[in-house]
Amino acid sequence: MAAEVPAWEGYTLYIAPESYLFDPITAKDAGEKKQVLKIERDEEGSITLLDSMPTLTLREKELKVYGILGQITLHTAPYLVLVTARKQVGTLSGHALYQATDFRICPVPRDSKPSVMEHPIERTLLELLKTHLYSAPFYFSYTYDLTSSFQRSESQRGALWQRADERFFWNRYISTGFIETTASGKTDLSKFILPIIFGFLELKQINIKGNDLTYGLIARRSRHRAGTRYFSRGIDATGEVSNFNESEQFIILNKGGKETRSSYVQTRGSVPVFWAEVNNLRYKPDLLIMDKHETAEATALHFQKQVATYGENYLVNLVNQKGYEKPVKDAYEKAVEELGNPRVHYTYYDFHHECKGMKFEKVFGLIERLQGKGLRAEDYFQSDGGRTTRKQSAVVRTNCMDCLDRTNVVQSTLGRWVLNQQLREVGVLASGEKFEDQKEFWHIFRNVWADHADVVSKAYSGTGALKTDFTRTGKRSWEGALQDGVNSMTRYVRNNFFDGSRQDAYDLFTGAWTPRKGATGDKRAILVRLMPYIWLLSVAILVAAFLAPRSDDDATRNKITAVAVIVAFTSFYFITERGLEYVAWPTLNRPEETMYYDGPGYSSGRHGRAAISAHYEGNRKGPKSTARDILAEPAKVAKGRRGGEYTQ
Known part of the structure; x- marks a missing residue:
């Protein structure tokens, strides 16, 4: 079996107009010869390893880097994703373990001007990428394979990325270029590939x-x-x-x-x-x-x-x-x-x-x-x-x-x-x-598992876990039940109005969606888009009418209040009957097959679909439309489309 090969423990990055130069930082007792990674800032973005640092000019900028997560191509250009800050979270059998705490996204082409990076699609994708980097807990080690369990690690050898379990190698997709270059036998970039776990x-x-x-x-x-x-x-x-x-x-x-x-x-x-x-x-x-x-x-x-x-x-x-x-x-x-x-x-x-x-x-x-x-x-x-x-x-x-x-x-x-x-x-x-009799350890055990629950839950639902009061204390409390109620309502808001962009960020980083040129905007009807504002305005009028002091002109106020009540009720009914149109759906991989599925199986109902009910119920003059019809002719559901996929 191949010997174990650790990753470099960081670099001094020299940023020049023509290239990026990653000069590895080595430990004092490291006897291995280091090589400098050079990435050309041209259309090809070619990668080479240099035996020594080239002569530097005064044009280079220096940056301390603790890991290269990989390279990702967005709308206009490829970018390097770098770890620029870390904190040590522990030591496992002599191996230092770290959490990534800060990042840098560097455009590869030298002509990536700020105006290009301000392109609306590019800006959106960059924001998704940044949001994902700063919201996810990423852990790594230069010498230990965190992606594998103790048992799997016993049989794994080779470079860190070769030993990694591909399921949990979170940056596997954006490391593809480095991995393919290494696998081709042209240039061995193994020590520059750093697997992370989420x-x-x-x-x-x-x-x-x-x-x-x-x-x-x-x-x-x-x-x-x-x-x-x-x-x-x-x-x-x-x-x-x-x-x-x-x-x-x-x-x-x-x-x-x-x-x-x-x-x-x-x-x-x-x-x-x-x-x-x-x-x-x-x-x-x-x-x-x-x-x-x-x-x-x-x-x-x-x-x-x-x-x-x-x-x-x-x-x-x-x-x-x-x-x-x-x-x-x-x-x-x-x-x-x-x-x-x-x-x-x-x-x-x-x-x-x-x-x-x-x-x-x-x-x-x-x-x-x-x-x-x-x-x-x-x-x-x-x-x-x-x-x-x-x-x-x-x-x-x-x-x-x-x-x-x-x-x-x-x-x-x-x-x-x-x-x-x-x-x-x-x-x-x-x-x-039983270890439960060891008071200090019992307290640690409960809180570690509760912290674990919160992190796993936040990644999926957007909030900490429910029922963690039992995990932390060994008993269920009414205070914990009240906090669960708060978390449940927070989940509702996040899942309906904010998780679309979070899903987009996952799809972008993991490669479930790859960028394509062009974009479609909000295709909902004007009335549909205006209705939430109409509802908010009517509610504001009602609040103002309730708080305003009494006057001789109460008859006029009562008329305005009555109209506001009718508008508020009507607009609220309109919104709830078309709820599907107001959810912040993902825009990269829009789940239209699921949204409009009408094949065999079970459905608890099709609520909030008033504007597209014809696609389910059909009409007296024509046959019922199927999910396949809707997917084949997206114009049929244009009024229910909030946001849109980036298209060629």
Whole structure:
């Protein structure tokens, strides 16, 4: 196997009109010869490695850079994406771990003038890119592969990018140019490729009964089908699901000069069938289960990948078995039944019924049921002094509707269950002892898992997780329930009016959408666009009328008030009946197939579609239009199109 090759730990970047020069920063004891990366600022943007720095002129600008995330092409030009600030968040087995805290986006061509970068499409795409960089928690190491679990790392060799798990190599798409150049054999850029993860990382130094331990938790978010809560649901034809996260809990014990490492991996991901929730300004969007002919194949492919990666899969479904969520539960169970995979074990757990009255400690009853199906607390990874002594051969895959709140409670409980076994195995706890009795560590454990929950939730829903008061304190409180209510309302606002651009940013950075020239604007009818302003004006008039002092001209005021009430009610009704048109949909990959789907399956309703109801209901004179018709002739839905895709 190839030797492990770390990445350079930073550079001095010299910015000249003709080229970018990246001069690696090396440690004092590094004996390896360094090479300078040169990127030409011409149309080709050719890349070469120089054995030494060329003679500099007075024209160069200097910049300290801590990593090259890659290169991305926008509307008018390619750009380098650089890490310009970092903070160390811990050390793992001697490897320094960092979080990226500041970035720089540099245009490659020398003729990229400010006027070009101010092009409306270019400016929009740059803002999306910047928003994504500064809103996502990115972690990296120059010498350690954060994309891989402890167990996977044992068998990986080669350069850092070669060892990386492509699912969690978040900047894999924008690193494509460097990777292809290296793979072609022309120029080895391995030391300049820095994989990052998008997720959560926290390390804590603890002491239990005189034993010094490192306790940690890592969440790795998959770059496949990445997105936001309502704009990314279910599965795609390649078997990838939305909001897939791998969470790894670990402990490291150094005793007698020997390092013992134990880790436990869990996964979460959207229900692996074709389904969606179509926003329409209602608190509960329209639920849609799409009964596609490729569902069985996509679900089978998903679990083939999961079994190949993790071994036995124990599925825990927390979706409600009554009311709004029931069709999702039924679709999942049907898909698993048709799957017929003997290594996939399904368990349904009615979370809200079993934990009624905020008694979330009852989740241990779920663990007992999983044990009855073969899950073992001893099934985790462990190595002693670099020698693998135990491998994890199964994984619990947990989901609720969003794979956030209920899922977090169950995952932290499973982590607690396994951690006790791990601590007993390494001799820190005696048989029958529990780490929960160690007051300081119990507090750390709860808060690390609650922080993990908040980060995973924020990436998908836009707010912190619900029910974290239980995770932090071990009990459910009414204060926590009140905070959950605030978070729920915040989610509603963000998911309807702000998540379209967040979804665009995910699609841009991960390569789910590639820039094309041209753009279409807001095609909604003038009246549709004006109606929110009419409603706001009428409400303002009502407030003013209510606050104004009484006068002799009350009759006139009453008439104005009556008219304002009628206008406010009428405009509000107009907006809610056309809710689909007022949602801030993604504009890069606009989900029109989902928005206008009328094929086989289940739909809870088609609310907020008054302006396009003819496309569903047809009319007395003509046949009913199908989703395929609508996609083939987008002009049919021009009045319901808010924003538009960038087109050729």
